[in-house]
Amino acid sequence: MTAMNMAGFPILTTILMTTIIGLLVIIFIPPEKTKLIKQVSLVSASLGLALCLWLYHAYDFHKGGLQFVERVLWVKSLGIYWFNGVDGINLPMMLLTSVVLFTGVWTMWELEHRVKEFYALIFLLVAGVYGVFMSMDLFWIFVWYDVSLFPMYPLIAIWGGTRKEYGAMKLTLYLLAGSAFILPAILFLWAKGGGHTFDLFMLQKIGFSVFDQKVAFLMLYLGFGILAAVWPFHTWSPVGHVAAPTAVSMIHAGVLMKLGAYGVLRIGMTLCPQGAVYWSHLMALLGTIGIIYGALAGLAQTDLKYVIGYSSVSHMGIVGLGLATLSVNGINGAVFQMFAHGIMTALFFSAVGFIYDRTHTKVIPELGGLSKTMPIASSFFIFAALAGIGVPLMASFWAEFLVLTAAVKVFPVAGILATSGMILSALFMLRVVQRTFYGEKNPKWEHIPDVSMFLTVPRVVLMSCILFFGLFPKVMLDVIQSTVIPFVTRF
Amino acid sequence: MTDFMLFLPELFFILGALLFFIFSLRKSPNPAGFHRWAVVLSAVGLLITVASSHQEGMLFFNCYRVDLFSQIFKVLLALGTVWVMFSSSELKGIDSRQHAEYYFLIFVCTLAMMMLVSSVELLTIYVSMELSSYSLYLLVPMRRGEDRYFESGVKYFMIGVTSSGFMIFGISLLFGVGHTTYVPQLIKALPAVIHQPAAIVGLVLTLAGFFFKLALFPFHIWAPDVYQGASNQVTTYIATVSKMAAAAMIIRFAGLSGGASPGLVKLLIVLSIASMTFGNLVALIQKDLKRLLAYSSIAHAGYILIGILTLNSQGFASAIYYAAAYLVMNYSVFMVIMKVADDGHNLQIKELAGLYKRSPLLAMTFMLGLFGLAGIPPTAGFTGKFLVFAAAVHKGYLFLAIIGMVNATISLYYYLIVFKAAYLLKPVKEYPAIAVDMWTRVMSIVLVVMTIYLGLFPDQVVSLTEAAARTLF
Numbered sequence: 001m002t003a004m005n006m007a008g009f010p011i012l013t014t015i016l017m018t019t020i021i022g023l024l025v026i027i028f029i030p031p032e033k034t035k036l037i038k039q040v041s042l043v044s045a046s047l048g049l050a051l052c053l054w055l056y057h058a059y060d061f062h063k064g065g066l067q068f069v070e071r072v073l074w075v076k077s078l079g080i081y082w083f084n085g086v087d088g089i090n091l092p093m094m095l096l097t098s099v100v101l102f103t104g105v106w107t108m109w110e111l112e113h114r115v116k117e118f119y120a121l122i123f124l125l126v127a128g129v130y131g132v133f134m135s136m137d138l139f140w141i142f143v144w145y146d147v148s149l150f151p152m153y154p155l156i157a158i159w160g161g162t163r164k165e166y167g168a169m170k171l172t173l174y175l176l177a178g179s180a181f182i183l184p185a186i187l188f189l190w191a192k193g194g195g196h197t198f199d200l201f202m203l204q205k206i207g208f209s210v211f212d213q214k215v216a217f218l219m220l221y222l223g224f225g226i227l228a229a230v231w232p233f234h235t236w237s238p239v240g241h242v243a244a245p246t247a248v249s250m251i252h253a254g255v256l257m258k259l260g261a262y263g264v265l266r267i268g269m270t271l272c273p274q275g276a277v278y279w280s281h282l283m284a285l286l287g288t289i290g291i292i293y294g295a296l297a298g299l300a301q302t303d304l305k306y307v308i309g310y311s312s313v314s315h316m317g318i319v320g321l322g323l324a325t326l327s328v329n330g331i332n333g334a335v336f337q338m339f340a341h342g343i344m345t346a347l348f349f350s351a352v353g354f355i356y357d358r359t360h361t362k363v364i365p366e367l368g369g370l371s372k373t374m375p376i377a378s379s380f381f382i383f384a385a386l387a388g389i390g391v392p393l394m395a396s397f398w399a400e401f402l403v404l405t406a407a408v409k410v411f412p413v414a415g416i417l418a419t420s421g422m423i424l425s426a427l428f429m430l431r432v433v434q435r436t437f438y439g440e441k442n443p444k445w446e447h448i449p450d451v452s453m454f455l456t457v458p459r460v461v462l463m464s465c466i467l468f469f470g471l472f473p474k475v476m477l478d479v480i481q482s483t484v485i486p487f488v489t490r491f
Numbered sequence: 492m493t494d495f496m497l498f499l500p501e502l503f504f505i506l507g508a509l510l511f512f513i514f515s516l517r518k519s520p521n522p523a524g525f526h527r528w529a530v531v532l533s534a535v536g537l538l539i540t541v542a543s544s545h546q547e548g549m550l551f552f553n554c555y556r557v558d559l560f561s562q563i564f565k566v567l568l569a570l571g572t573v574w575v576m577f578s579s580s581e582l583k584g585i586d587s588r589q590h591a592e593y594y595f596l597i598f599v600c601t602l603a604m605m606m607l608v609s610s611v612e613l614l615t616i617y618v619s620m621e622l623s624s625y626s627l628y629l630l631v632p633m634r635r636g637e638d639r640y641f642e643s644g645v646k647y648f649m650i651g652v653t654s655s656g657f658m659i660f661g662i663s664l665l666f667g668v669g670h671t672t673y674v675p676q677l678i679k680a681l682p683a684v685i686h687q688p689a690a691i692v693g694l695v696l697t698l699a700g701f702f703f704k705l706a707l708f709p710f711h712i713w714a715p716d717v718y719q720g721a722s723n724q725v726t727t728y729i730a731t732v733s734k735m736a737a738a739a740m741i742i743r744f745a746g747l748s749g750g751a752s753p754g755l756v757k758l759l760i761v762l763s764i765a766s767m768t769f770g771n772l773v774a775l776i777q778k779d780l781k782r783l784l785a786y787s788s789i790a791h792a793g794y795i796l797i798g799i800l801t802l803n804s805q806g807f808a809s810a811i812y813y814a815a816a817y818l819v820m821n822y823s824v825f826m827v828i829m830k831v832a833d834d835g836h837n838l839q840i841k842e843l844a845g846l847y848k849r850s851p852l853l854a855m856t857f858m859l860g861l862f863g864l865a866g867i868p869p870t871a872g873f874t875g876k877f878l879v880f881a882a883a884v885h886k887g888y889l890f891l892a893i894i895g896m897v898n899a900t901i902s903l904y905y906y907l908i909v910f911k912a913a914y915l916l917k918p919v920k921e922y923p924a925i926a927v928d929m930w931t932r933v934m935s936i937v938l939v940v941m942t943i944y945l946g947l948f949p950d951q952v953v954s955l956t957e958a959a960a961r962t963l964f
Binding site: 147154 | 862867869873877878881884885887889893897899903904907910911914915949950957
């Protein structure tokens with residue numbers, strides 16, 4: 001830790017610290033003071049949100065590039081740096097993380113079972129997510145990546161629902177099997193780069209032979225692809241979502257799955273551009289299959305959470321397809337879709353979580369006519385479904401539009417198939433909405449109270465996020481584009 | 492006088508052993524008093540070892556080298572001994588009349604291992620090795636209770652004696668091709684003759700003696716039975732302290748080939764892969780916690796070997812780091828086992844149920860220990876695996892890193908099963924809360940902090956291990 005290279009106030013480390021300090025404070029609060037634990041969690045999550053909003057505001061997209069850089073030598077002999085920074089790609093992701101954490105903590109306000117451990121684990125998980133998004137050093141990206149994965153096991157296995165222990169074990173093993181490819185790939189790139197730096201941009205400057213790029217990119221794509229629920233490695237995802245408690249589903253589908261796509265983009269496509277070109281057809285193929293398969297599988301489900309789980313597979317396919325185009329619009333759209341999908345699934349799971357807490361079922365045929373008894377809760381779900389279909393004025397509309405136009409240009413067949421997949425996805429979303437919220441009213445649910453004012457807040461925050469970026473996509477696209485345009489020149 | 496200072500840690504442990512020998516002659520045993528003596532003596536021993544950690548020099552007609560490499564391992568040995576002594580407060584597995592002998596043998600064994608890591612002459616190495624082995628042969632069957640525990644002692648003895656027979660044969664071959672028993676001269680002589688079968692066979696047979704100690708596949712057969720059959724404290728000692736000495740000696744002897752022997756490297760690669768895979772797969776089906784940890788130790792022997800088989804200083808440094816991390820993590824787990832099974836019985840995994848309620852602090856120590864063993868950041872175990880794999884990939888063994896990581900994923904399954912028992916399962920019957928005294932609290936916090944500190948801030952330790960590895964060449 002000799003060469004100090006700190007430009008001003010370390011805002012990114014501070015954002016990371018809000019979660020770690022929150023975690024430490026929670027550990028020292030006695031477990032029976034649940035109210036205090038929730039308040040501390042909310043304060044620390046809001047602090048993170050405020051800092052991320054400020055960061056987003058302060059980022060100068062005219063200048064572009066890496067800003068708010070912090071760089072300290074960490075382990076001298078291997079060349080590991082504590083190296084954080086934001087650019088147009090990870091800035092939206094940081095914002096997404098803070099929004100989902102904030103709303104997730106608020107959504108779980110009614111939790112009673114082992115409250116202390118729940119919030120402690122949530123903060124550990126989110127510390128990992130923040131860490132991955134802000135780090136520009138391969139060692140730290142991997143460390144934070146693993147830190148964000150293993151809390152999923154207790155979170156699902158203790159507080160989960162349907163087949164929780166099976167779902168938790170499957171998810172954890174699948175995701176950590178992904179790291180079995182990622183770590184060797186990272187070490188491979190490090191060794192090929194001379195073995196004295198893990199700094200992403202120094203490695204980018206060194207450059208690698210085309211063969212090495214092909215090998216490394218494939219390993220990174222497989223490793224991170226598992227987390228991004230790329231077909232055929234998606235099977236953990238619906239099972240895990242169904243088993244997980246509400247806030248965990250929100251954070252998991254909303255943020256964690258983005259880590260996978262982000263990893264492919266940040267490490268794979270940055271360090272191995274030629275590898276990405278070589279494997280782009282595979283990526284497009286798997287992305288397209290994911291879109292269509294997710295939609296078809298979603299069509300057949302009777303469990304609300306399974307429906308959303310498969311819709312996530314479908315939507316993450318769009319991200320994969322966008323990245324595969326290797327074009328400005330495609331990658332813009334992919335990053336935007338990561339953000340939009342994150343907010344949207346968070347809203348989905350948040351709405352389903354509420355319905356499930358009250359009715360103790362998420363089987364679609366047992367519900368029905370909910371819009372009459374729980375109009376507010378239903379409206380959240382329907383709003384999310386509209387966003388999922390990609391109705392104009394929603395953030396996801398722009399994202400899907402960008403990806404599909406780029407895809408049709410680069411991969412005409414895949415693009416057209418993917419576009420038709422969107423129709424399928426509209427079909428299954430509307431089917432779910434129709435069966436769950438309209439139609440015959442189930443008298444069993446008549447006396448169930450609707451969402452209280454207090455608990456609407458997080459859902460309204462998510463809805464306004466979707467609408468805001470749907471109405472003003474430029475606010476986000478300007479930022480993303482500032483980084484993507486120089487990025488694609490390398491392909 | 493300076494020679495005397497170089498040998499100070501060993502001298503101190505000789506005196507400690509003598510003291511317990513005298514205690515053992517007393518008619519009326521005083522277990523609590525012995526335990527206090529043992530903790531204080533071993534703690535002073537640790538302080539002396541740390542204080543003399545930067546000394547360098549040669550002793551006894553150049554048979555005995557004190558350098559950074561040996562001193563680091565002596566500190567680890569002394570640290571592990573203090574921890575085991577600390578956990579011997581309730582030595583229920585051993586008859587109270589034998590407690591003085593137990594402490595005596597542990598001190599002798601630590602002394603022997605300290606001499607082992609400093610020895611640079613083949614016969615000195617062999618004698619030190621036998622001294623430590625015979626102490627363990629006596630410690631294992633000390634456990635009171637059923638006869639089948641005694642069986643494990645016999646098994647350990649038989650296999651151990653056989654492997655040391657192979658080892659002395661290997662040493663004789665090394666002497667035959669190198670015309671010397673001094674390791675520094677062998678380092679110069681061996682690379683020239685390494686292509687002769689006799690040299691390879693000699694080296695491998697000598698290594699086999701240490702592989703036995705490290706419980707590397709296929710020299711592992713004793714491990715599960717001995718782990719299960721020995722009393723919890725002795726198992727802890729075997730699983731932590733004696734592994735350090737074995738790792739040190741494998742590093743020293745692997746360095747002998749001068750890094751220019753493809754045959755040896757291939758053999759080590761095969762052994763390492765077999766050890767990882769076998770250990771992890773068999774561990775999946777274990778019910779007894781100590782047996783499970785025995786198989787996990789076989790797997791960990793494979794990981795350490797990955798660092799060693801690169802045969803360069805980076806790899807050796809990573810292996811030293813891994814050994815140190817392994818000491819901390821494994822002791823964390825064993826300390827909790829000894830506390831939970833305070834009557835000295837063998838703990839089944841399902842008996843851990845509800846541990847998080849019985850003692851949250853112990854549960855946390857246990858969890859971090861397990862996650863460390865599984866190689867999940869930010870623990871020392873992760874950083875150890877990272878360094879070991881980095882050394883392997885740097886040398887061009889990408890496939891070893893992939894196989895290692897796949898194995899880490901397999902191992903995660905059984906660590907999660909144990910974790911699940913401690914944190915999720917409801918106990919079948921009501922267990923009382925565990926009485927955690929102040930010292931155990933302090934120790935738990937020290938272990939937790941060490942695990943995370945070593946994991947996140949490895950810089951200083953890594954440069955220390957690299958300096959130590961350089962002294963080998």
